[in-house]
Amino acid sequence: MSSIASPVLKVSQLTKRFGNFTAVDGVSFEMRPGEILGLLGPNGAGKTTTIQMLLGLVTPTSGSIEVFGLDLLMHREAILQQVNFSSTYISMPQSLTVEENLWVVARLYGLSDIAQQIDNVVCKLEMKEFRQKVTRKLSSGQMTRLGLAKAILTKPRILFLDEPTASLDPDVAYMIRALLKDEQRSSGLSILYTSHNMREMEEMSDRIIFLQRGRLVAEGTAQAIVDRFGQTDLEEVFLKLARESTVSLSS
Amino acid sequence: MKLHRIMALIFRHLYLYRRSLPRIMEIFYWPFLDLVIWGFITLYLARYQPQVPGFVTFFLGALILWDILFRAQQGITITFLEELWARNLMNLFASPLKPSEFLAATMAMSVLKVVAVSIVMGICALVFYSYNVLVIGLWLGPFVLNLVITGWIIGVFTTSLIMRFGQEAEVLAWSMVFLFQPISCVFYPIEVLPAWLQGVAWVNPAAHIFEGMRVVLTTGQAPLSHLAWSVGLNGLLLIAVVGWFYRTMAYCKDQGLLVRVGE
Numbered sequence: 001m002s003s004i005a006s007p008v009l010k011v012s013q014l015t016k017r018f019g020n021f022t023a024v025d026g027v028s029f030e031m032r033p034g035e036i037l038g039l040l041g042p043n044g045a046g047k048t049t050t051i052q053m054l055l056g057l058v059t060p061t062s063g064s065i066e067v068f069g070l071d072l073l074m075h076r077e078a079i080l081q082q083v084n085f086s087s088t089y090i091s092m093p094q095s096l097t098v099e100e101n102l103w104v105v106a107r108l109y110g111l112s113d114i115a116q117q118i119d120n121v122v123c124k125l126e127m128k129e130f131r132q133k134v135t136r137k138l139s140s141g142q143m144t145r146l147g148l149a150k151a152i153l154t155k156p157r158i159l160f161l162d163e164p165t166a167s168l169d170p171d172v173a174y175m176i177r178a179l180l181k182d183e184q185r186s187s188g189l190s191i192l193y194t195s196h197n198m199r200e201m202e203e204m205s206d207r208i209i210f211l212q213r214g215r216l217v218a219e220g221t222a223q224a225i226v227d228r229f230g231q232t233d234l235e236e237v238f239l240k241l242a243r244e245s246t247v248s249l250s251s
Numbered sequence: 252m253k254l255h256r257i258m259a260l261i262f263r264h265l266y267l268y269r270r271s272l273p274r275i276m277e278i279f280y281w282p283f284l285d286l287v288i289w290g291f292i293t294l295y296l297a298r299y300q301p302q303v304p305g306f307v308t309f310f311l312g313a314l315i316l317w318d319i320l321f322r323a324q325q326g327i328t329i330t331f332l333e334e335l336w337a338r339n340l341m342n343l344f345a346s347p348l349k350p351s352e353f354l355a356a357t358m359a360m361s362v363l364k365v366v367a368v369s370i371v372m373g374i375c376a377l378v379f380y381s382y383n384v385l386v387i388g389l390w391l392g393p394f395v396l397n398l399v400i401t402g403w404i405i406g407v408f409t410t411s412l413i414m415r416f417g418q419e420a421e422v423l424a425w426s427m428v429f430l431f432q433p434i435s436c437v438f439y440p441i442e443v444l445p446a447w448l449q450g451v452a453w454v455n456p457a458a459h460i461f462e463g464m465r466v467v468l469t470t471g472q473a474p475l476s477h478l479a480w481s482v483g484l485n486g487l488l489l490i491a492v493v494g495w496f497y498r499t500m501a502y503c504k505d506q507g508l509l510v511r512v513g514e
Contacts, residue, residue, distance in 0.1 A: 058504055091338060095271060107262060
């Protein structure tokens with residue numbers, strides 16, 4: 001990872017209001033090429049809305065999003081061709097088989113040599129035994145792997161991952177983390193990563209940004225954030241900020 | 252527009268229909284029932300109304316053409332609903348897919364369904380009632396084309412409403428088109444409508460097609476004026492409704508509705 005390379009993602013003063021409610025409030029951050037950036041925050045902190053804005057699914061009220069130096073609103077098609085996402089909470093069409101779903105994604109992104117590329121991804125994510133299965137018959141862990149396969153199949157330069165290991169057993173979760181690290185090293189993939197597993201965040205993230213009630217309240221390495229809040233580990237920091245949010249909301 | 256993205260969506264829906272007998276049945280079930288029920292009613296009425304010439308031709312021809320419009324509309328709306336039910340809209344609209352490509356794919360699906368239904372209904376009409384839909388002649392082609400476009404207009408309009416108001420509005424996918432049926436004058440001439448409703452009917456492109464069909468069948472004359480009106484109105488309304496779809500999508504993105512539409 002180079003610290004002087006120009007950012008692949010630059011978010012400036014990003015704000016989203018829904019009526020009187022401010023979901024994201026003047027958030028600014030950058031992501032460098034090949035960086036894994038952890039996005040942390042309690043429920044309702046604005047993580048999901050931020051990712052939805054980064055994917056062009058929600059229009060910001062104000063602020064700007066630059067991806068690869070291009071404005072997202074002006075260059076949506078070119079940017080999204082090189083970006084993908086996976087979320088535990090978003091499934092693929094249930095009536096199609098795993099392989100059919102991957103074929104549709106491959107066609108959607110205009111991949112060439114599709115059969116070979118699907119074989120590679122299926123092999124990487126150890127999906128051989130269920131590649132012909134109808135998606136609705138998959139276990140939640142297999143479903144998560146399909147979501148990840150869909151995300152890395154298109155060889156994105158940026159990946160947004162929303163709790164990618166939430167429903168996986170420890171062994172498969174370990175395999176997924178190793179795979180993502182490997183992708184990061186081999187192809188310079190940049191990843192924006194959310195998780196409620198603090199040990200995983202510490203292990204995976206080069207840097208972490210912490211959102212609380214829509215605002216960015218901390219940014220830096222996991223250790224720097226722990227030191228700044230005078231806690232013993234990231235989980236303690238999370239609990240402290242989450243409880244502050246709860247107290248603030250109830251008052 | 253990129254063809255590979257349109258084809259991706261078409262394949263996605265063909266995969267769906269390939270192994271879903273209920274979905275395939277749904278395409279043919281209602282048109283077939285319509286044809287059977289209306290066909291026998293028509294034969295019965297024709298027996299007691301011999302003074303009305305071409306009774307069977309009017310009714311069965313109109314019925315088949317109406318089902319073409321209906322299937323064209325359903326082709327658009329059901330394709331969108333399938334994505335909504337599968338909670339796949341986020342996957343699609345977070346990809347490079349453009350709204351225009353999405354619409355083009357739904358229109359292509361609509362054409363596939365119309366072709367399938369037309370063939371089945373045409374054959375059934377011939378077998379059950381010895382009625383050949385080709386009796387309408389060369390005008391059948393432009394009639395069908397215009398009705399498909401009218402179906403698209405209603406389909407895109409309905410889809411926009413479902414996108415805006417969410418899954419609770421999905422009943423519109425089946426009911427909206429029937430709002431247009433009385434003013435399409437499918438089974439009766441436009442002059443039977445009250446004067447004020449005739450004014451409304453004349454801005455409905457489908458009404459011109461059904462009037463044109465009756466002109467062809469009763470006089471054999473070329474229904475050029477009706478066809479011209481239908482083409483012009485379809486063009487204007489299609490531009491307007493696609494603009495409405497884009498505007499609705501922008502509104503849904505602003506309000507965060509696009510990511511919640513399946514909830």
